[in-house]
């Protein structure tokens with residue numbers, strides 16, 4: 001059994017943040033597919049065993065269940081001493097971008113992508129509203145990246161892995177990232193990190209027995 005088990009599914013950008021960190025750190029990890037679309041995270045069994053919050057990702061290691069991607073990433077920095085900060089000021093910058101991501105970027109891009117590509121609701125007042133919110137957040141990010149190679153300056157950190165969570169699912173949010181040139185250049189820099197891989201290659205999208 002691997003040292004780390006990531007309870008996740010390929011469609012989850014929040015899980016991808018953790019999968020990417022594990023991969024880039026060369027961790028001994030394996031994914032466990034969660035049957036999210038049939039409601040596994042809403043069952044008492046899941047909530048009692050893995051996460052009372054009813055969400056993926058969950059990182060299981062050494063009998064512990066770690067939840068919330070931002071918390072897990074922070075914990076992994078301490079474990080691997082990689083993709084973290086050198087000063088307290090940098091640590092706060094990492095936290096600032098991780099919180100902004102959780103509130104304004106990944107949460108909204110994730111829901112927009114779900115509505116447009118998975119639930120296929122068609123264009124509604126909700127998708128229109130979310131589209132505007134996402135574009136506004138992307139513009140803020142794009143401006144920041146005009147003078148910063150990565151989220152907190154010149155080095156990649158877990159803040160980048162948080163912010164990019166839903167940005168490699170090309171075409172699925174309905175927002176063309178080419179409208180945000182600094183964002184696409186930054187994504188290329190993340191892709192160039194040794195060990196980078198696409199969410200669909202790191203996490204399964206169906207049960208292993210079905211996939212076999």
Ligand SMILES: N[C@@H](CCC(=O)N[C@@H](CS)C(=O)NCC(=O)O)C(=O)O
Pocket residue numbers: 011012013014015041042054055056057067068069070102110
């Ligand atoms: N802030 C959380 C967000 C996690 C999240 O929203 N996960 C989604 C899947 S991508 C989920 O499990 N949602 C549960 C549900 O909708 O019932 C994190 O970063 O870990």
